[in-house]
Amino acid sequence: MWVLKDKLNLKRGVIYETIISTYSPDDTPNSAPIGIKYLGEGRVQARIYKGSQTLNNILSRRCAVANLTSDPILFYLTALKRGKHPPVEYSKSENVDAPRIREVDGHIELELVDSRQGSEYATLNFKVKAIYLAPGISRIYCxxxxxxxxxxxxxxxxxxxxxxxxxxxxxxxxxxxxxxxxxxxxxxxxxxxxxxxxxxxxxxxxxxxxxxxxxxxxxxxxxxxxxxxxxxxxxxxxxxxxx
Ligand SMILES: Cc1cc2nc3c(=O)[nH]c(=O)nc-3n(C[C@H](O)[C@H](O)[C@H](O)COP(=O)(O)O)c2cc1C
The missing domain is CATH 1.20.58 (Methane Monooxygenase Hydroxylase; Chain G, domain 1)
Structure with a gap:
């Protein structure tokens, strides 16, 4: 059961650790831990290393879901890809063409606004489309x-x-x-x-x-x-x- 929130108590300039889920070109879900920086006014920014599946997927579908969790095992599994696909279950999102992870504390649905390529990583700016939180959850992992x-x-x-x-x-x-x-x-x-x-x-x-x-x-x-x-x-x- 998710509660739709109109805003989260985020601090401007702070980087929160989330797990970003996206669809790959063959429609399989992919997830990886990525930090998102809150820019204020419903905008967040991510810096994602070139060559990662997450970056390619976001640039192609122009959206993502930031899954909120403080479970270190979930960070570990999705970062280091134990097994071909980490053992997480996904469901469809409401507003974006990206999957969301079921067993987390909440989701932020993100729409890509613009991107800038650096030599090692790309800087991506997103608009927050919707925030869903499990009841009782108020903090994002930092x-x-x-x-x-x-x-x-x-x-x-x-x-x-x-x-x-x-x-x-x-x-x-x-x-x-x-x-x-x-x-x-x-x-x-x-x-x-x-x-x-x-x-x-x-x-x-x-x-x-x-x-x-x-x-x-x-x-x-x-x-x-x-x-x-x-x-x-x-x-x-x-x-x-x-x-
Ligand atoms: C807590 C945590 C935060 C991370 N933050 C970032 C990040 O902000 N940008 C990035 O490019 N990689 C970050 N990483 C590393 C990626 O998650 C990792 O390289 C991952 O394997 C990329 O997977 P992908 O190829 O499926 O996108 C982070 C890893 C951890 C554990």
Whole structure:
């Protein structure tokens, strides 16, 4: 049972992860995870790599369905094509010539407005034709909140590791936090998640400074090697005392 919605609570500029379903030239359904960026006023944008079946299908039928789900297995199966056709069931859409996946939380029916070819991918702009949601569903999957939780977990460990002079372990986690920051800033700019990850970055900078380490992770690594051998200061002392 689907509820037809006139709008979704989407944030402009945020990329939501969906599974795009389309028909191939021989009418078989195809689906693949694709991020859609909300542009405002009922428009969304997708960047799709050249050579993908999804891109070819959209350019030929000028429409698609963005299936809404937070099931990681469905993302995995449709991305990596386990078996010839991923084990998903389809039904017909109401307003566009594209199939929709049955076992998901909702569908956004999309009509292609225009497309721009880049060297590696095409940028496609769509008009939202209709939105159907299962009752009780209000959120669309976005990587940012999950990235923020991961970064926060690492941040608590980083604080502890720096306090114990375990710099190399701390730096490995700091690199992961930086990766999550990149993800958040790309998929969810100007949001509470972007503010929070900047705060985490600032905190880590303060903790490092508190341990006498600079901002540059490379320099920190060299320093941490010396520290963690446990003998940098003491060897310097003992060398000078031998002179
Ligand atoms: C969560 C997720 C998001 C993805 N987003 C995109 C995307 O925005 N653009 C793209 O070209 N590929 C994206 N991919 C990769 C495609 O889904 C993948 O290359 C797929 O195999 C393409 O299948 P197709 O040839 O049937 O279109 C994404 C994969 C995952 C798991």
């Amino acid at each position: 990587r940012a909140p999950h990235a923020l939780v991961e970064a926060t977990i690492h941040a608590t460990r980083i604080k502890m590791l720096l306090a114990k002079n375990r710099f190399r372990e701390a730096e490995r986690l700091i690199r992961l936090v930086n990766h999550y920051k990149d993800v958040i800033e790309r998929v969810s700019p100007k949001t509470e998640y972007a503010n929070a990850i900047r705060e985490i970055e600032k905190k880590i900078g303060e903790w490092r400074k508190g341990r006498g380490l600079g901002q540059d992770p490379c320099k920190t690594t060299c320093m941490s090697n010396r520290y963690e051998r446990g003998s940098w200061q003491s060897r310097r002392k003992s060398r000078s005392s031998h002179r």
